[in-house]
Structure formats: C-alpha cells, structure tokens
Amino acid sequence: MLTTENVSYKYQGRDSIKFPDLTLESTAHCLILGKSGVGKTTFLHILAGLLKPTQGSIVIDQNDIYKFTAAGLDFYRGQHIGLVFQQPYFIQAISLSENLAWAQQFSGKHPNHERINELLERLQIIQHKNRLPSRLSIGEQQRASIARALVNKPSIILADEPTSALDDDNAAEVVNLLREQAEQDGASLVIVTHDARIKQHFHHQILLGV
Amino acid sequence: MKLIKLSLQNLLHKPLQLTLSLILFSLGIGLVALMMILNKQITQKFENNLAGIDLIIGAKGSPLQLVLNGLYHIDAPTGNIPLKEVQAFMNPNHPVIKKAIPLSLGDSYQGFRIVGTNMDFPPLYKATLSEGAWWQNPMEVVIGSTIASTTHLHIGDTFVSSHGLTTDDINQHDHAPYIVVGIMKTTDAVADQLILTSAESIWQVHEHPMEAAPVAEIIDSTAAHHDEADEHEHEQIIPDTLQPEHDITTLLIQFKARNMQTLNMQRNINQNTQLQAATPAIEINRLFSMMGIGFDAIQMLAWIIAFVSGLSIFISLYNSLKERRQELALMRTMGARPATLFQLIALEGLLIAFLGFVVGIITAHLVLYFGADKIFEMYKYRINPFAFIMEEFLLLIGALMIGLVAALIPAIQAYRTDIGKAIK
16 A cells, blocks of 8 residues: 655755645556656656655555665565666666566565566566567567566556557557556556556546646 | 676676776786796795705806806806815815815706716705616716706717807717716706716816717726825815816805804905805895896886776776666666675676686786796796796785775765666
8 A cells, every 4th residue: 555645855946846645555556647847757756765755755555665774765665666667777788587586686585487487478578588688679678677567576566657668559558568467466556657648547547737 | 696696797798898807907917927926936946946055166256157057057157166276175074064066067968058066966956866877987977857858868878068058069079978877857956957977077078079088998097097196185085086187167065054164264265265155045135136126126017007907997897887877776676775786896896806817817827838938948947837826816815906996986886876866
C-alpha cells in the first residue's frame, strides 16, 4: 500500500510544486497524467525515494521511506520498488540475464535463475537472455526493463513515461504487459505519462498541473 | 556473483581503453621489474664471486680493474708481476695468510678465459667435477659447465688458445694444444666460465712459442728442475714448479683472521712495493655505489613512468565514470549501496593495476630471456631470466597501491552518485 501526504518539492529559484495526496491499495493501478514540466517525473522520483521532498511523507507498506538512511533506502528500494524508466537503462557490459541477476544480488538476494527465465519467457525475450542490452531493439529493451522491475517481486512498480519512445502497437503492448505482470505478482502500479494513448487502460487517473 | 567479476566485465567492455591503460602501466612496471631483477642478479653474482678473498695483489694500476680481472674475469689484467716479488706471501707458514692462490691470465678459448692456477682455486667456488679428473700435468685443463655446454668440448678433446680475448687465428698458440681432462659441475659462479689449468701450462705456451714440449717431456723437465731448485731458498715457500723468474698476473689472498696486521698489509704493499693490493669487498662496494647511481636513476625513471601510467588508469576510470553515470545510478535504484559502487570502481582500478603488473612482469622476464644471450656474449655472465625475486612481490603491492590511488577519486564520485540527477 502506498500513501503520500502533503508532498511538495521546490527546485532552486522556482516556485514550490505541491502534489496531490495519493492512496493506492495493493494491486491497484494508477495513471498520473500531465503536460511536460508539471513535475510528473519529480513526483515519480519522490515516490521511488530518488528525490527527497521538501515537505511531506511517502509511506509504502507502513514504512516512511525518507526516514531510512541513504544506504537503507537504496536497499529498501531494491527489494520493494520496481522502476521502469522512460529510457531503458542497463549495465551495458553484461548480458540481459546478468542484469536481472545483479538486480537480485544488489537487493540482497541470491540470483534466482528460475525466476529470471520465467520473467523473460513471460515477456517473450528469453531468446535474448545472453545478449548485451545494446543488441536489443528499443521495444525489447523496454520489456527487459519491465522484467528487471519485476524480478524482486516488488510491492509497487513505478513507471516513468514507459511508452513515449514507442509506436502505438508497442505502447499498447508495454502498458498491457505492465498491468498483467503487476497483477500476476500482486504489485501496485503507478505510471506517470503525458501519453494520451494509454489513458483508456486506467480507471484511476490523477491529473497534475491543474 | 562476485563484484570483481562485474568490475572485470566492465573493463572488458571497453577493450581499447583497457589495452591502452595496460600497455602504459605494464611498461612502467616492466621497467621497474627489469631494473630490480638485473640489480639483484648482478649483485648476487658479484657477491658469490667474492669467494672469501680478502686481498688481491697484482701490478700497479686501477684497483677496481685488478679486482674485476682477478676475481670476476671481466676486465683486462693490469699487467704481470714477477713471482719472486710475491713469494713471501705464499709461505704456508705465513703468520696472517691462510691461502695465497696465484693466477696466470691472458689467454682464452672462444672468449672463455684460461686461468693458470693451483688446486686451491676450485674450492674457492666449491667447484667439483661432473666428469673426468682435475689436471695433473701441464696442458691439461678442466672446463667450467657453461663452457662445456657452449663449446661442446668433451673429455679428451684438444684445443688451442688465443692470446688475449680475441678469437682470430693470428693470435692462436697453435704450437701448444690443451687437452680437456675434466668438466666441472655448475657452481653458479665465475668458475662456470673458466678454463682451469696449471700455471706451468700458461708459461709453457708463452715461453716456447715455436716448439712446445710433449706433455711427457714437460713432466720430466719439471722433475729435473725440481732437483736443481733444491738449493734455492724459496723451495719451501712456493711449489717447486713455480719458478721465481716466472710471472703471474694476480695473487688471491685469504687471511687467517682480520687484525691490525692484515689491515696494514694493503697500505704497506701499495706504499712500499711495485705491487698493488686491493680489497675486493671495498672495490665492489665502490663499484656498486657508482653503478647504483645509474640503477637508481633508471629505477626512479621507471617508477615515474609507472606513476604517470597510473594517471592513465585514473583518466580511463574517470572518463568511463562520466559515461556510466546513469549506469551507476541504475545500480543504486536496483539496491546497490553507495559503498558497493565505491568498491566496484576501486576494484576496476586494482584489476587494471594487477593485469598491468602481470603483463609488466612477463615482459620484464621475456626481455631478460631474449637479452640473456647478449649479456652472456658480452660479459660471459649468465642471467637467469626465470628467477623470481622477493622484490617482485613488493612491486605487486606498489602496483596495487597505484591502481587504488588512481581509482580513488572516481570511486568517491561513484559513491556520491546522485540518482535523481543522473536518471531522468
């Protein structure tokens, strides 16, 4: 369960951005919409524990994440929060399956190759498991990002503009994959986007910048 | 999975950058290693060849030359000295001298020096025979192990010597062939590169250039001469075959003990006689201190190269860090702690340093391997290219320290990675 309260953030030299309170039950899905520059990515980073808010609290499964130490927050994030970024980032020197294995290892778990293979199969990229990320297409890389976000069975998945670089077909496919996989793993899903193409897939929508 | 594996994979992902860093670093380390190994091996060779000799007496000239020629057989003789002038030192009842070993030098075979001496010489280098017997008669020789393997001389083979260290036909003593009667085991000292014979052989070669007497005749004449020599005073002082009118090149002396007399002996000889006396240990220390300046300078230069190449590690890591900012931030989002990122980058620096060390050490030993023959050709000293020395382990620690220091700033930057700024 995710709860935010009175969250605001102030960039130096700019007005403070105040974000709406959010309560998201386990397995619930939410779409955060807004035009460019309204603070969607900032809000997602705050939710993910990447950017400390100027004010307010973020509670995930009864843990106020900004009360952790920096290292403690990294560890908590690795275990409980799955992140999908607008651009698919990877450790470029190692294969796709090794990227997933390190995601497990960094969060304090032993690499579980069964879980990795199962995810790669579900996302239909098992044939690329031994390839370097740079050898995959953008669509395949985005699927791989989803696999990495799910590999530790997080309680919440946060996705930042996951469809902005994709065509209509791929955009719909990625959104469906995120929803399906989150449901299968019992995780909450928050997507921030300005992409109107994916509105129809979500009942729970929050519009920023109004 | 180990973090070191990820560090290695990161390095291998940029092969050109890695190769450049490795070439630079291994060059520095290789040079330092080469200097260390050469210094060590040359020092050891020189120390082994001191052979417990306390004083060396020869003709006036450079004391260092006297020692280099008389003990190390790597320089020209300072000249000859009349045997009668040193016969007093060869008295077996001398109060301070335990042993006085005469050497007659000046001839060679295929660049290997022929030493006319007596049977006190081989024990100086703990030389024993691998086959054959020690010389009994003039013109019989015992050869060192290196000579046996280089010239392929065997027991019973004969050869003629050359005057000096030349190998040309003009200076050969064709009239007086030597016969090989024994081959020494390896001593790891200068004896391996010497042809040992009696002093009489040298005199015979030089005194009867036109008609060398057969070995049997030499033995007879030696016996006859023994009878005539009975009346002479020196008969109990020097062996009967060594005649006072003959010359020798040097006299190696071992003292019974070190005392004021022995300390004054060198000064007395140098001040009051036509001879020159030198203390090998002092001359060699002088040589080392002179050589040491050169060695130290080259070694210092090599260390500077190693440090500068350490900068190449720094630049390589720093540049790769800029490219991998988002990758490091991603690791943080995956749960990696700041300290883990620090370790990752520090390990990359250590790995480059370790690999550079390995390549550098192999290169240094290969240079020695390919240079050993040249050194042998020039100095008749065999360098062991595959002997590893303790200093190489110390060099490993030095190399790792450079790698760690070079990685420190990039590692700290990795530690401070701001995820929010790096990932958009």
